[in-house]
Amino acid sequence: MEEQLNELKQIMQSSSPKTRTQGDHKTRIIAITSGKGGVGKTNIAVNMAIAYAQLGKKVILIDGDLGMANVNVLLNVVPKYNLLQVINKQKTMQEIILDTEFGIKFIAGANGFSKIANLSVAELEYFANQFSSLGNADIIIIDTGAGIANNVLQFVAAADEVYVVTTPEPTAITDAYGIIKIITTEIVDREINIQLLVNRVHSADEGKRISDRIINIVGQFLNYKVNYIGFIYEDPVIQASVIRQKPFIVINPTSKPAVCVKHIVGRIEKTDVANNEGVSSFLKKFLGFKKA
Numbered sequence: 001m002e003e004q005l006n007e008l009k010q011i012m013q014s015s016s017p018k019t020r021t022q023g024d025h026k027t028r029i030i031a032i033t034s035g036k037g038g039v040g041k042t043n044i045a046v047n048m049a050i051a052y053a054q055l056g057k058k059v060i061l062i063d064g065d066l067g068m069a070n071v072n073v074l075l076n077v078v079p080k081y082n083l084l085q086v087i088n089k090q091k092t093m094q095e096i097i098l099d100t101e102f103g104i105k106f107i108a109g110a111n112g113f114s115k116i117a118n119l120s121v122a123e124l125e126y127f128a129n130q131f132s133s134l135g136n137a138d139i140i141i142i143d144t145g146a147g148i149a150n151n152v153l154q155f156v157a158a159a160d161e162v163y164v165v166t167t168p169e170p171t172a173i174t175d176a177y178g179i180i181k182i183i184t185t186e187i188v189d190r191e192i193n194i195q196l197l198v199n200r201v202h203s204a205d206e207g208k209r210i211s212d213r214i215i216n217i218v219g220q221f222l223n224y225k226v227n228y229i230g231f232i233y234e235d236p237v238i239q240a241s242v243i244r245q246k247p248f249i250v251i252n253p254t255s256k257p258a259v260c261v262k263h264i265v266g267r268i269e270k271t272d273v274a275n276n277e278g279v280s281s282f283l284k285k286f287l288g289f290k291k292a
């Protein structure tokens with residue numbers, strides 16, 4: 001891996017000026033994750049991506065849940081290709097990116113993503129160049145799987161910001177703490193910007209109370225500072241939208257969850273992106289990932 005990373009650095013330095021310019025565009029890269037499964041990550045990732053696009057931004061949503069890909073179900077699209085075809089040099093990145101009717105672009109993840117660790121220099125160069133083309137986007141949102149699988153940590157380690165989703169359920173809270181503990185102890189050499197998002201609350205107070213509790217224990221036991229980015233109301237509009245396979249922000253833009261998502265996106269837009277390093281840096285961190 002060490003050797004591969006050095007090779008990649010050289011590749012990134014020697015890539016064509018066009019690729020370099022695209023790579024230098026400061027694309028913001030956000031990973032959405034959780035400790036417990038089923039807390040609403042995919043719904044949040046999809047609707048946040050659309051809310052961003054509604055602000056006039058170029059958005060790419062990547063399904064990084066390599067086991068149980070769900071984004072395509074919520075968007076009601078059937079991806080023909082995924083990242084594996086790019087890794088295998090069978091397709092270009094532009095060929096696998098799907099346009100959607102919701103103004104966002106979508107990339108399906110690939111189960112064989114771990115194969116990337118064994119690529120030859122030429123294959124790696126191809127992949128790096130293809131990946132650099134994503135630097136045209138303003139924001140890339142990655143929906144990860146739940147829990148501590150290596151590939152989840154790898155996305156988290158490479159992203160500029162990580163949104164940890166929890167619900168008020170005690171098990172979700174415990175698991176949110178658990179994943180934050182793993183992120184802060186197993187990802188080496190990096191200050192990770194972690195934001196908490198509390199889903200399925202019945203009041204703003206409840207969201208604040210849950211996040212305060214997690215922020216306090218993380219501060220006390222892990223000596224780490226996480227921030228609270230906001231909450232989303234429990235609302236049947238979400239189940240209904242999943243069944244209709246249309247994002248709730250589209251079919252019900254004035255519903256409580258839709259308003260919450262827009263608030264959150266507004267707050268993210270206002271936050272500092274000083275450590276936002278773009279796609280080439282993402283790729284370096286992604287390929288150079290090693291656990292502590």
Ligand SMILES: Nc1ncnc2c1ncn2[C@@H]1O[C@H](COP(=O)(O)OP(=O)(O)OP(=O)(O)O)[C@@H](O)[C@H]1O
Nearest residue numbers: 037038039040041042043146200233234235238239
């Ligand atoms: N705010 C909410 N109000 C009501 N129901 C919700 C809310 N958020 C999520 N749900 C319900 O939870 C289900 C699971 O959501 P989702 O698939 O987004 O979770 P996930 O965290 O991505 O799950 P996984 O860990 O399996 O990937 C939704 O289909 C919906 O029925």
Ligand SMILES: [Mg+2]
Nearest residue numbers: 041042065070
């Ligand atoms: Mg999901």
